[in-house]
Amino acid sequence: xxxxxxxxxxxxxxxxxxxxxxxxxxxxxxxxxxxxxxxxxxxxxxxxxxxxxxxxxxxxxxxxxxxxxxxxxxxxxxxxxxxxxxxxxxxxxxxxxxxxxxxxxxxxxxxxxxxxxxxxxxxxxxxxxxxxxxxxxxxxxxxxxxxxxxxxxxxxxxxxxxxxxxxxxxxxxxxxxxxxxxxxxxxxxxxxxxxxxxxxxxxxxxxxxxxxxxxxxxxxxxxxxxxxxxxxxxxxxxxxxxxxxxxxxxxxxxxxxxxxxxxxxxxxxxxxxxxxxxxxxxxxxxxxxxxxxxxxxxxxxxxxxxxxxxxxxxxxxxxxxxxxxxxxxxxxxxxxxxxxxxxxxxxxxxxxxxxxxxxxxxxxxxxxxxxxxxxxxxxxxxxxxxxxxxxxxxxxxxxxxxxxxxxxxxxxxxxxxxxxxxxxxxxxxxxxxxxxx
Ligand code: GDP
Numbered sequence: 001x002x003x004x005x006x007x008x009x010x011x012x013x014x015x016x017x018x019x020x021x022x023x024x025x026x027x028x029x030x031x032x033x034x035x036x037x038x039x040x041x042x043x044x045x046x047x048x049x050x051x052x053x054x055x056x057x058x059x060x061x062x063x064x065x066x067x068x069x070x071x072x073x074x075x076x077x078x079x080x081x082x083x084x085x086x087x088x089x090x091x092x093x094x095x096x097x098x099x100x101x102x103x104x105x106x107x108x109x110x111x112x113x114x115x116x117x118x119x120x121x122x123x124x125x126x127x128x129x130x131x132x133x134x135x136x137x138x139x140x141x142x143x144x145x146x147x148x149x150x151x152x153x154x155x156x157x158x159x160x161x162x163x164x165x166x167x168x169x170x171x172x173x174x175x176x177x178x179x180x181x182x183x184x185x186x187x188x189x190x191x192x193x194x195x196x197x198x199x200x201x202x203x204x205x206x207x208x209x210x211x212x213x214x215x216x217x218x219x220x221x222x223x224x225x226x227x228x229x230x231x232x233x234x235x236x237x238x239x240x241x242x243x244x245x246x247x248x249x250x251x252x253x254x255x256x257x258x259x260x261x262x263x264x265x266x267x268x269x270x271x272x273x274x275x276x277x278x279x280x281x282x283x284x285x286x287x288x289x290x291x292x293x294x295x296x297x298x299x300x301x302x303x304x305x306x307x308x309x310x311x312x313x314x315x316x317x318x319x320x321x322x323x324x325x326x327x328x329x330x331x332x333x334x335x336x337x338x339x340x341x342x343x344x345x346x347x348x349x350x351x352x353x354x355x356x357x358x359x360x361x362x363x364x365x366x367x368x369x370x371x372x373x374x375x376x377x378x379x380x381x382x383x384x385x386x387x388x389x390x391x392x393x394x395x396x397x398x399x400x401x402x403x404x405x406x407x408x409x410x411x412x413x414x415x416x417x418x419x420x421x422x423x424x425x426x427x428x429x430x431x432x433x434x435x436x437x
Contacts, residue, residue, distance in 0.1 A: 001062055001089050002069040003109030005127065009147065009316065010103040014140055016147070016319040022106075024309060031068050032110050032122040032305035036295040039308075040288075041104070041126040041148050042198075044158030049200055049255075053158065054127050055090035055267060056081070058107065060284045065111040065123070081269060081281060088267025091127045102140075104128050104148060113290060121295055122305055126152070143319055146173035150315050150330065151308075153296040154194040154287070163197055163222050163249075168236050175239030177327040193294045195244040196287070201260075202251035210279050212286060215249030223247070245294070250283050252276065299334055299388045310337065335389040339397040342385055343404070350378035350405050354412060361416050362423075371413065375405050 008026075009018045026032065040057075042050045063080030066073045091105060104126050111123040128144055149155055149171075159167055177191055197219060208214040223241065225234045241247065256273035258265050269277055286292060296303040298311055314333055319325055353374035361367055382401055387394045 001058060002067070003058075003107045005091050005105045006108045007103055008106045009144075011140055011144065014323075016103075016143060016316060018313075018316045018320075020313065023312065026106060026108070026110055026124060027305040027309035027312070029068055029110065029305070031071070031112060033309075034304055034306065035112070035120045035122040036115075037153070037303045037305055037308045038113065038121050038123040038293050039126070039152040039296050040123065040154045040156070041128060041152045042156040042158055043128045043145055043148050044156075044198075045160070046129055048158050048160050049259075050158045051091035051127055052088065052259075052267060053156075053198070054107075054125060055088040056280060057125065057284055057288060058090040059088075060288050061111050061123070061125070064288070064290075065113055067109045067111045068122075069109045071112070080284075084270040085268050102129055104144065113293060115293065115295075116291055119295075121293065123293065139323065141170070142173060143325065145170055146325060147315060147319055149174045149177075149192060150298075151296075151312055152193075153294045154196070155192075156196045156198050156287075158198045158200065160200050161203065163199065163219070165233070167197075168222075168240060171236070171240050171243070173325075173327060174243045175236060177243070177331065189297075189300045190243060190245050191299065192244050193297065194246045194248070196247075197249040199249065199251050201254045203254070205251070205253070208251060210251050210253050210275065211282060212248065212250050215251045218251065219247065219249035250286075252279050252283070299331070299338070301338060301386065301388060335393055338388040339393060342382065342387065343397050343401045346378040346382045346385075346401050347404055347408075349381055350374040351408070353377060354409075358412055358416055361420070363420060364417070367413055367416055367420075371409055375409075378405060 006019070006022050006026075008022045009016060011017075027037075042054060044050055059082055060080045061067075062070070062073065063077035064075055066075060091107070105128070107125040107127075111125075113121040113123055115121050126148070128148055157167070157170070174192060197215070199215070199218075202208075202210060202214075205214065208218040223237050225237050229237075253273065253275040254260065255276040256271060258271035259273075259276070262271075265271070269280075272280070296308060301307075303311065311334060314337055315330060318329060318333060351374075354370060357370045357374070361370060378401065379398070382398055387397075
């Protein structure tokens with residue numbers, strides 16, 4: 001295993017801080033920046049086996065994919081669980097009740113994946129710590145949870161025992177964001193990709209068997225809207241469903257008392273209860289095999305490492321600066337970022353055409369031709385490119401592009417016209433001088 005945990009996003013006195021250099025080191029790595037991003041993260045209360053689970057995920061990943069630190073890794077090793085007595089490495093996990101970090105911890109190695117459709121992707125894995133414990137305020141919890149939801153393409157909510165109503169409330173931000181995007185843009189796509197409830201120590205396998213299938217039935221039962229539900233519970237359920245492309249649930253058995261209670265336990269799989277070991281071996285490939293991976297989209301736009309770097313920093317800056325983060329401000333910011341860069345690209349098309357043609361212009365008609373052709377090409381690129389947001393957003397940014405081009409043209413039209421007039425004047429004088437001579 002050739003990576004280490006990096007605490008890139010931290011909470012210090014309720015303020016988000018992040019390590020810009022470390023984030024860029026991952027997302028702008030030469031092997032990552034142009035690949036589509038897959039981002040897998042786990043959230044939930046501390047001391048519930050999150051890091052332990054991710055440790056086994058890393059075993060699977062190193063047995064199946066190359067990575068930036070292991071570009072020549074031997075891949076597709078069916079014996080991915082390794083030897084029964086090998087201590088578990090990876091994200092720091094430990095017995096005891098003290099948490100060590102608060103925030104989002106990224107694995108420093110990024111996995112390089114060739115997707116079945118031929119696309120190249122890069123996969124980031126992140127743990128989150130310090131959530132939902134007695135020392136973390138509700139506002140901080142919701143900040144970490146919201147940030148993770150915005151960044152990931154597969155979010156795992158790790159819970160002990162059962163899904164409770166307040167666990168669904170954790171998804172408030174996601175559902176608010178979904179409400180907003182649906183109302184504003186009328187887009188049919190859902191704002192977030194995959195979400196999995198991972199239930200540990202499941203104690204009711206007779207009714208809902210362990211694994212995915214039992215989890216699906218259990219989740220269906222939780223998310224069904226019942227006639228006696230008050231309006232608030234109904235709307236939470238409806239919006240959770242409209243927030244994520246895919247909602248799943250997996251039920252894991254109790255791992256056995258060595259795993260759960262032995263303070264000297266080192267993570268090896270030898271002492272795990274057989275049920276637990278079997279379910280772990282089934283669940284992890286279902287989550288991480290290449291056909292189950294989902295790339296990150298933000299408002300319908302595919303993220304590469306480089307694009308994600310811009311958007312994530314934008315989000316982090318918003319979370320850094322405000323105590324209460326409104327889904328609306330995140331939504332508007334992402335649209336502004338995307339549409340401003342589209343406007344800039346279209347403006348460059350116009351400007352390059354003008355710069356290449358301006359020297360050959362000899363009369364007013366040619367000025368108009370160059371202007372009309374360059375502007376036409378910029379505007380039609382804008383019209384044909386993929387956009388983010390509602391038709392009203394598109395019209396607004398189209399007007400910005402239009403005005404920017406018109407304003408810019410005043411300068412070069414004026415100097416070109418002055419040149420034409422000067423050439424004409426010089427010609428007239430030359431002719432006059434010739435006549436006089
Ligand atoms: P985290 O704080 O959520 O990341 O928790 P850790 O992964 O550090 O694990 C905390 C403790 O829970 C360790 O002693 C693990 O051995 C133990 N543990 C791991 N998985 C499970 C599980 O499924 N059930 C129970 N009861 N304990 C677990």
